Amino acid sequence: MCGIVGVYKRKQNPNNIFDITKKVLFSLQHRGQESAGICILKEDKDLFVYKGLGLVNQVFSNITSIDGKIAIGHTRYSTSGSKANIRNAQPITYYYKNSWLAIAHNGNIPNADEIRKILEEEGSIFSTNSDTEVFLHLYVKLKGSFSEISKIIPYAYSIVMLDNNKLLAFRDAYGYRPLFLGISEEFYIFASENSAINQFDFIDEIIEINPGEVYIIENNEIYKEKFAISEKYRFCIFELIYFSRPDSKLFNYQVYKFRKECGKRLALLEDKEIDIVIPVPDSGLASAIGYSQTLNKPLELGLIRNHYSGRSFIQPDNISRKETIRNKLFPIREVIENKRIALIDDSIVRGNTSKEIIKIIRENNAKEIHFRIASPPIVNPCLYGIDMPTKEELIANRMNLEELRKFLNVDSLRYLPMEHLKDVVSENKDNFCYECFLN
Known part of the structure; x- marks a missing residue:
């Protein structure tokens, strides 16, 4: 179980993207305490990346405000990969074909080891033993086709990704893990729980991303696609029982109630x-x-x-x-x-x-x-x-x-x-x- 954040800055405003991302990530601290990380695509297309073991405020205590166009963040509670290894801290980043790729994942991929073995036999090289990296390799191999990826990895994931100048956020067709989008004139903000977005008074609307949907933001335009359909959902009941904050609402249920x-x-x-x-x-x-x-x-x-x-x-x-x-x-x-x-x-x-x-x-x-x-x-x-x-x-x-x-x-x-x-x-x-x- 992890907390993920994706932020897209729509226009210049007094709020810098690092501070917004850190605040959302801190609001998701209950979802993971082993490590935290943020990456920001700056206006010059360079990628700022900072990750560390520990809590959000500890990891970023010495980081001054950094602005940019796109950011993704992650707070980790490991279910795959070594727990105390900084290599497995997310976001995982690649430089590929003269552009940046980065990923942050909440969930677990049960068939990751099997897929990893096939990819390695085909020549793929992995820098972590996290299941998340398998998804990133498939994304590159299948040229970003979510419908094809979902046939190989049907579950369980909610993910935010940076692909060059695009921010993507998507959820598996079964809906195991929650994911939300906050909309305002200044920002688009994705987060694992709506309560992490509610803190900002500039947010106009919050929606829960439906299972099997991907949201893509590019050049200040946002659109969504349906990439997979399931006959019925598989919402995690333990999200309501324990993991989520009491002031969150997910799967159409208010957690406290x-x-x-x-x-x-x-x-x-x-x-x-x-x-x-x-x-x-x-x-x-x-x-x-x-x-x-x-x-x-x-x-x-x-x-x-x-x-x-x-x-x-x-x-x-x-x-x-x-x-x-x-x-x-x-x-x-x-x-x-x-x-x-x-x-x-x-x-x-x-x-x-x-x-x-x-x-x-x-x-x-x-x-x-x-x-x-x-x-x-x-x-x-x-x-x-x-x-x-x-x-x-x-x-x-x-x-x-x-x-x-x-x-x-x-x-x-x-x-x-x-x-x-x-x-x-x-x-x-x-x-x-x-x-x-x-x-």
């Missing part, structure tokens, strides 16, 4: 005596609000989040995740002590984070802990852009409900059943991907 509704439906199943409701901040907050309101039980901030720490799920290894939890969540003993607690979170993936959080609450003398998860058990790895590479890593695949309850050291454990999750997106339930929940 979706999560709150999941919490309401979870509360309707409750059969334990509860004194207070505590969310795991910030991922469980919206669901905890819905749960609390439905049961008419007080919502308490028993865990206070240090907002200067990162998201634990997208840390690159288990040691980093544990360290992040202890540095991120601070308990309030006076809230927790001697209470029967409904602890609400969005999901359990590997189980290490949840176990550490529950340990913190136990250390502060909770009377009972009833762990409530606002999604079904994750039992399958994701091939489409979430870092769950093996079944063995997924704790719900290795343990039944009672075994997991004991492992976590909670008094009871309940997930939101699949049928209830589908009810939340009822009118569109057949257009979502649920593979991570299916045995």
Whole structure:
């Protein structure tokens, strides 16, 4: 899962393109924390490129404002390629036939290794081990024919590209990953979430790019083409459950309202005596609000989040995740002590984070802990852009409900059943991907 940005400057104005791109990228920081990069096609046709490991504000702390015509940016949460290798940081750039090519990708290409092998046998040379570079090679080989590329790589991608003096943005025909376009007199801005574009008061309109569409901007003109069609979509339900910002709206669902509704439906199943409701901040907050309101039980901030720490799920290894939890969540003993607690979170993936959080609450003398998860058990790895590479890593695949309850050291454990999750997106339930929940 990554955050991508594409910016096209339509006319001269006081806002320089680097500052705009950086602001959008910073608004997508929650989508990736391993590396960040920006490239800008300047007015003299030279390409400025800067990439580094770390957070957006860290990477670009010493960069002064740079202006230009086109920019693309990327914040990385790796699902393919080495995690701590600066070579795999995006955008990936090439100089080809006297012009620049650059690409930034959100998603994952399941057949990338197979395609890479074929391309290498034909003479292609790769500078990274990222699946994104495979797409760039095919783009050159197939002369920019998206319809032909989509036959070889049907999913999963939302991508922004720079091709000489053109900015392109496109989404696979299944729509796994979101992509938006903001329109104003000064700029066209593409981003992974609409909330990253909403921050600018000069934006007149924001639209969600439809699956199988490519937008092309050249010489201040914008047009779109349909390059692929799918009988039904495969929107990633985990975007709504966890990854996207609560103030975003994607797949035609407002994220905060979706999560709150999941919490309401979870509360309707409750059969334990509860004194207070505590969310795991910030991922469980919206669901905890819905749960609390439905049961008419007080919502308490028993865990206070240090907002200067990162998201634990997208840390690159288990040691980093544990360290992040202890540095991120601070308990309030006076809230927790001697209470029967409904602890609400969005999901359990590997189980290490949840176990550490529950340990913190136990250390502060909770009377009972009833762990409530606002999604079904994750039992399958994701091939489409979430870092769950093996079944063995997924704790719900290795343990039944009672075994997991004991492992976590909670008094009871309940997930939101699949049928209830589908009810939340009822009118569109057949257009979502649920593979991570299916045995």
